[in-house]
Amino acid sequence: MSNKIASLTQAELWGALQNQLESGTLGEPVAGEVPDLAADPDYLFEVLRTRLAEHLYRAMKAAGLNENKLARKLGVSRQAVNEVFQMKTNMTLKSLARFCAALNVEPIVGVQQRKQDVIDPVPIMDAVSSRPISIPLPAAASGGQVDWGLSGLPAGSTGLLDIVNCEKSRAAKGSRNGIRVAPPKAPVGRTMAA
Amino acid sequence: MIDQRTFECLKKANVKLGLDTILCLAPITFLEARLADAVVYHPIRTLAELRVDSGAGTAPRMVIHDPIAAELADWSRGRVGDFRKIMGNLEMIATHAQIENPNILKPVRHKQAKGLSEVTVKNGQARLFVFQDPHDGKSLVATGTYIKRGNVGEKELKKQDQAILRAAERRDLWIQAAPIAGLTTWRVLRRGN
Numbered sequence: 001m002s003n004k005i006a007s008l009t010q011a012e013l014w015g016a017l018q019n020q021l022e023s024g025t026l027g028e029p030v031a032g033e034v035p036d037l038a039a040d041p042d043y044l045f046e047v048l049r050t051r052l053a054e055h056l057y058r059a060m061k062a063a064g065l066n067e068n069k070l071a072r073k074l075g076v077s078r079q080a081v082n083e084v085f086q087m088k089t090n091m092t093l094k095s096l097a098r099f100c101a102a103l104n105v106e107p108i109v110g111v112q113q114r115k116q117d118v119i120d121p122v123p124i125m126d127a128v129s130s131r132p133i134s135i136p137l138p139a140a141a142s143g144g145q146v147d148w149g150l151s152g153l154p155a156g157s158t159g160l161l162d163i164v165n166c167e168k169s170r171a172a173k174g175s176r177n178g179i180r181v182a183p184p185k186a187p188v189g190r191t192m193a194a
Numbered sequence: 195m196i197d198q199r200t201f202e203c204l205k206k207a208n209v210k211l212g213l214d215t216i217l218c219l220a221p222i223t224f225l226e227a228r229l230a231d232a233v234v235y236h237p238i239r240t241l242a243e244l245r246v247d248s249g250a251g252t253a254p255r256m257v258i259h260d261p262i263a264a265e266l267a268d269w270s271r272g273r274v275g276d277f278r279k280i281m282g283n284l285e286m287i288a289t290h291a292q293i294e295n296p297n298i299l300k301p302v303r304h305k306q307a308k309g310l311s312e313v314t315v316k317n318g319q320a321r322l323f324v325f326q327d328p329h330d331g332k333s334l335v336a337t338g339t340y341i342k343r344g345n346v347g348e349k350e351l352k353k354q355d356q357a358i359l360r361a362a363e364r365r366d367l368w369i370q371a372a373p374i375a376g377l378t379t380w381r382v383l384r385r386g387n
Contacts, residue, residue, distance in 0.1 A: 005211075005212045005246055005248050005254055006212065008254065010210060010211060013211045013212065013246060013254055014205055014211065016253040016254045017201070017211070017246070017254065017255075017256050018201075019253065020253070020255055020256060021196070021198065021201050024195070025195070025255075026195065026196045026201065026256050034222050034223065034224060034263055034266045034267055034270065034281075035224070035267070035270050036223075036224040036227075037224060037278065037281055038224060038227075038228050040278070042278055043278045043281065043282065046278045046279050046281075046282035047282045047285055047286070049282070050279075050282045050283055050285070050286045050298060051286060053295055053297065053298070054286055054290070054293060054294065054295045054298060057294055057295040058294050058295075061294060085295055085297055086297045086316035086317070087279070087297065087316055087317075088316055088317050
């Protein structure tokens with residue numbers, strides 16, 4: 001504690017801080033803040049890769065396999081399987097399909113509107129009422145999030161990709177506008193936020 | 195920033211400024227905003243300290259010292275790849291009740307750091323030490339960072355040990371600190387009586 005602070009009474013200190021509170025700077029961080037990565041494609045790539053690694057790892061464990069057994073089933077080296085779980089590779093969709101087939105699970109692909117765009121949609125002035133109205137951006141234009149998940153293969157499934165388009169708006173939270181080619185059974189991990 | 199309510203609660207709790215150690219859990223803003231709608235969400239916070247600084251010729255100022263956020267901010271400039279991976283892992287951890295892949299999160303193997311876990315980056319050097327807050331049983335609190343060098347010599351292992359112990363010490367501070375009425379993410383270690 002500095003001498004300057006030590007020489008002040010608690011009442012004087014609280015009084016000085018009250019002034020800082022009123023100026024809106026009380027408790028400012030002394031170092032830089034963690035930057036926002038939501039619009040960084042390289043970050044979204046890492047998120048996808050991490051989700052995929054975790055979901056595939058869970059599916060492997062659920063199937064009672066280890067990396068060696070899975071590698072044998074896939075006809076690849078253990079190293080190749082390990083690199084997927086270590087998030088070292090940029091897995092192709094073809095490889096993902098092979099993993100899913102070997103693990104008897106089905107991939108789910110979907111996108112959803114990014115939170116930021118939902119909170120703060122582009123304001124457009126309504127010419128009639130002169131009131132700003134909000135039009136949520138389509139996922140493609142706003143760069144919505146892409147989520148990957150895996151689900152158990154439904155009986156008699158053709159193994160088709162289950163493509164869910166779930167553009168979600170905060171106003172209509174819980175509603176999902178999607179087309180499912182092959183509805184999955186209970187998901188292995190978290191799939192889409194409802 | 196601290197709002198009026200928090201300020202009043204600290205004042206009411208008779209916290210001795212400049213003497214007591216005032217701890218708080220600071221949110222990682224972008225993760226909070228990004229995951230606000232997630233079905234499963236376990237907040238991930240950094241352990242920070244509220245200090246009263248004398249300033250340079252000005253009145254005393256209350257500032258937040260957040261070494262973890264500062265380190266993350268550093269990584270975001272100098273270790274961009276590692277930073278993205280760590281944050282990607284944190285996002286995964288925050289949205290899942292349990293992580294099974296040890297390449298994302300694994301327990302720290304150290305006798306004096308039981309309960310501490312490590313967010314790892316494969317093919318990278320950054321490490322983040324976290325623990326589950328026993329007070330709410332839900333949040334993960336980051337208390338330390340470490341840059342793992344490729345050359346694992348005795349000197350390097352010692353540095354790693356020190357980083358783990360520092361993180362464990364900071365965790366113990368949070369666990370031992372007393373709650374402050376009206377606040378859930380603030381605690382105080384009374385030193386000045």
